[in-house]
Amino acid sequence: MPERPEVLLSTAVSLDGYIDDNSPTRLLLSDESDFDRVDDERAGVDAILVGANTVRRDDPRLVVRSTARVRSRVQHGLPPGPRKVTLTGTAELDPEAKFFTVGDAEKLVYVPSALLEVASSRFGSRATVVSCGSDLAAADVLRDLAARGVGRLMVEGGAAVQASLLAAHLVDELHLVYAPFFVGDRGGARLADHVSFTAGHPAMRLAEVRRMGGHVLLRYVLEAPS
Secondary structure (H helix, E strand, C coil), X not given: CCCCCEEEEEEEECCCCECCECCCCCCCCCCHHHHHHHHHHHCCCCEEEEEHHHHHHHCCCCXXXXXHHHHHHHHCCCCCCCEEEEECCCCCCCCCCHHHHCCCCCEEEEECHHHHHXXXXXXXXXXXXXXXXXXXXXXXXXXXXXXXXXXXXEECCCHHHHHHHHHCCCCCEEEEEECCCCCHHHECCECCCCCCCCCCCCEEEXXXXXXXXXXXXXXXXXXXXX
């Protein structure tokens, strides 16, 4: 059994590097062509991971939208959609959020051990709550996912989760989509905010450049520093 899943990190940024602004609503960076790309990637993974803030702010469904892709998964002996995964240090998530209520895929919520009872009571049968030590270390979450049969994991947000995985050299493939506009001084989070690459930068090999209307996808393959 592998120690962790293969990790694909997929995110869209503005031309000046922001993945969100400081407004109370979500900054929409993708267009329909990118949504379709994301849907295609979702159809090929075992699980999708987002942070708790993404669940609260964006209320994502995290399902495969294309009926043809769903049909293909089922024909290959897979469930219609990937598992949904989030991690929270507070367990303060709405059980009525689409993360929990949309789709039949298993929902996994990772919490610190001290919150296991609280989270289990809050989410009931809507999610499998997993105790993950005291600090929700990304490596521990990935190790548990691998033990549950997750071979390929797609990470779609949020900023803190993505940055921590990059800094810990736990990302194998990075899909970076540039949106054709600037955010400027309304900027909120950038992809690598609040982390340090003290262990060295991962080697990044550019594997693909794809134009999608006004958007551009840069696909990188990452390797841990030697």
